[in-house]
Amino acid sequence: MSILKLENISYHYDRSKVMVLDKLNMDFDEGKIYTIVGKSGAGKTTLLSVLSSLAAPTDGKIFLNDRDITKIDRYKFRSKYVGVIFQSFNLLTHLTALENVILSMDISGKKFNRPKKEIALELLRKVGLDEEEAKRRVLKLSGGQQQRVAIARALSYDPDIILADEPTGNLDGETQDEIIGIFRMLADEGKCVIIVTHSPDVAKASDITYELKKPDKAS
Template identity: 60%
Template sequence: MTTATINDTINETNADAAADTAATARTDTPVLELDHVSYSYTKGGKKVLADKNYKFHAGRVVSITGPSGAGKTTLLSLLSGLTTPSEGKVLYQGNDLAKADRYRYRSRDIGVIFQSFNLLPALTVAENIILSMDASGKKFDRPKKEIAAELIAKVRLQPEYLNERILHLSGGEQQRVAIARALSYDPAVILADEPTGNLDLATQDDIMAIFRSLAHDEGKSVIIVTHSPEVAAASDEVYQLAKLVRHHR
């Protein structure tokens, strides 16, 4: 695992076997990149993020950490294309998101896992996953419910969960469904906002094992905003955001 501030040059090491495994899946071309990105909520206002330069590669699990107010959620919003930088660029596969079809980007290229899951409780697991597939606009070569069944197996849920309503599931089970839904259209990038915040340690470890498999075995770029030291320790890289402080003279 590599730890650095977000503006540092990242020096890859062979610190542990997990890092070695992930390094084999890493490509030289970043999937996502921050290019001198700054952000403030109002024009000329205080910057939440200032001059961030960063490259996210395929095959890596990256945890973004830092104190409250450091801009972690803002950074995730920028990476998801929901927000555009005040200065600089966010690049996806070398293309400026500000000039791209951001709806297509959000519905096909990235999968977002929300802290509150954002599942529809009255619908079944299968229906939640299939709705996401429909929203992507992609064509699928097999029945969608068959794909949904494969996805819940990937997140370690038994087949009978497919027809279970979300409102009957535990928090850990809902998180697994949220991951399956994010994977439903096979995105290149997974963005997760505090995905283990309300889970017990055993479930947290299992969720992180799923994320590592998605990165190391399938070559996805997995980016996690977290306050958890355990989640950070289980990641390939940890990038720390420092809170910006305005000094008055």
């Protein structure tokens, strides 16, 4: 059974009526890395927004463990079931790395069997940030470090699905490899990792790749 299933998903912006996504059907399973590739304007980021419930599809349905996600509160869906790693990280820059991670744990409303700080520090360590770096303000961290904080934040409430938008776009080769390594580790832990990317290296490292094409015409 697919953890996430797209059925005839279409999306167009309200004003332009230009079809961005046209009747997409996709299945995502646990324990695998998926990459979604395509040219600029093919609708990769839009698809990620739809998958993370930041945008509602114009048509079609998305199922989470066979449950229509329109039946789930959008905020609850984002805060509990999916972890989103944004292209521009979208961290709260005036907070420390640790505070960013703990905040998303707070928002999820989940109960944890250990202190949140302990879990957050462990997660940060897992993505390659030591305690000193964890307590540094995000603004004072490098792009690679910020990317790691974003990953740690996405993992903090233990979602089953990780969505990542160009997670290696701003990183050098070595860091990119490290990040891919982290994703592989997460997939091995049973998570469903969905990555939107331009990078052939990332696509190569994934288990399944979907290629998006620009819809031919406006609807």
